[in-house]
Amino acid sequence: MSELAIDREIDRSKMQVSDEVAIEITNMNKWYGSFHVLRDINLTVNQGERIVIAGPSGSGKSTLIRCLNALEEHQQGTIIVDGTELSNDLKNIDKIRSEVGMVFQHFNLFPHLTILENCTLAPIWVRKTPKKEAEERAMHFLEKVKIPDQALKYPGQLSGGQQQRVAIARSLCMMPRIMLFDEPTSALDPEMIKEVLDTMIELAEEGMTMLCVTHEMGFARQVANRVIFMDAGQIVEQNEPEEFFNNPKSERTKLFLSQILGH
């Protein structure tokens, strides 16, 4: 994997970490059947943090962030998101899901709805926003991801990069306090990765709390304030990006970085 150059100045003025805790995971364990996928995860994320989660495939990175909005169920430990504990209570789950935006590898746009309808659906039905207001807000975010002129098209008519930007706009329309990214650029052509990363950088510049599972190490180096390395369902190492890339502590991390960066 090459390191994609980010060719612009990044405005760090708003990228400040507050003391307020956004996500708190304590002693969390998860099994698929008898397979122990996540082992004793402890992680605290403050409001405004940009965290990149890296690791080899099958290490549990995606499963971890999918647990944060209950797309996957954890069996042990506690997850507190924005002050609400994730439990079997459906009301809590719906509340957390409407506070936490998620962007998927395969976009998961709704192909039978236009771009605009994709963006207004959840605000109208979940937040009970009046239609006109929801549309105005959707157009605002579509402008931010630079595709307002595609609003009346269907997802199938857009390129992969455009679809992923719509997916980001769709999540933003719910005004989330936390954004989860599950390999947002892995299904894209190299030419389109940059436009999606640019959108994510802009989001970081506005102070959004972000957790990204990604292989884009350039993004991790320049935007993240913390990089988490996972292997075999555990957090092996976490550090600030400079330290993480230049001075990895564990052997597993060194091996991973040499494979992913060293050509």
Add this chain to the structure above:
Amino acid sequence: MSDVSFVRTEMLPEQAPPASEVGALGWVKHNLFSSWFNTILTVVSLYAIYYVLSGVLPWIFQSVWNADSLNECREIMMATWGSTHGHACWAVINDRWLQLLFGFYPSHLYWRPILALVLLLVALAPVLYSDRVPTKMLIFSAIYPFLMPFLMWGGTIWGPISAALGFVAGWFVYSVLSKQVSELVGMIGAVVAAVIWWLVLSSYFTGAMSSVLPIGIEAVESRQFGGFMLAILLGVVAIGVSLPIGIVLALGRQSDLLIVKYLCVGFIEFIRGVPLITLLFVASLLLNLFLPPGTNFDIILRVMIMMTLFSAAYMAEVIRGGLAALPRGQYEGADSLGLNYWQAQRLIIMPQALKISIPGIVSTFIGIFKDTTLVSIIGLFDVIGLASAIRADTAWNGIYWELFAFIALLFFIVCFSMSRYSMYLERKLQTGHR
């Protein structure tokens, strides 16, 4: 090594295709005579088409339209063409077409089924062509299910009104309970309230109101129903009711709630495992044994219920196929935005699953519509039953082709329309590749 560097300085313009590739000539060449084998096939097919049409067309068009019996028909044929072979006797249709269409429905009341059919088309318009007909028309579509039985069977107007009030009662209980307790309790309460109304209170209400305000039209009994009208009546009800039941069964089969799941699986597998004709016999003969003596449970209503259940079981499996074709990401996308189960189903999952299932759904519709002819076996006079009755008449004894050709034409018109509509719908819902 030679110099491989090359830079194109000007782009080539687009050119028109050669004349043999486009136009009528191009089409004929591509589709009919593209190779010697295809040429032979084309010639053989053209001869086969000619052979069939040269037999069928004279039979249809060199025919007798006015006669009182098959014998008279034959005499006219002998006098005109010198042979009875190869000429249709449409006189039987001319003589009996009203009966084939309406059965024994009183002839001075024919306007009622005709009006019901016209209103059916009006009620369907906003459902079938949602983008061209104003949405407010849906109010009429909602009233139609209560208006139609009133027109067809007649009697007091309080019967249909009382049936409608059952839904009102259910809705009322739901809206109170779903806010106060929970949606599930609300739904259960609504069903219970509606059933109590229909089974217990409804008959008192109807009796009381019709003695106070006797508004009504002349009643027609179920055994007078028949002909193609009966096929349309049974078909429309089975089609209209089985789709929502099928959706619920398909969702139930995928449910995490074990009891709901196995009830749905059991129902679907039982109904699909039994021939429709046995269900119809149960409806016509056995049901009477189980019901308390003196209950008047209309035979057409019983048949409607059986056909609806039968069609719903198939519908559920067709829709399950559509659900299975949806990528899991669609569910996750809906979940991640905070939509609850019913919102996700209604707004995201079902519109797509139903769209995928359109060909299967319409096949099931067409199948159940044609299966309505099976009711002739349990003694109802639908078109097939009437055809047998007409042949039993000495005047038309021995006539087959003309009657069945007419019946085939009636069914073909309806089934072909459904098929064309489904293709239109698929084109309309096409939103680029998924």
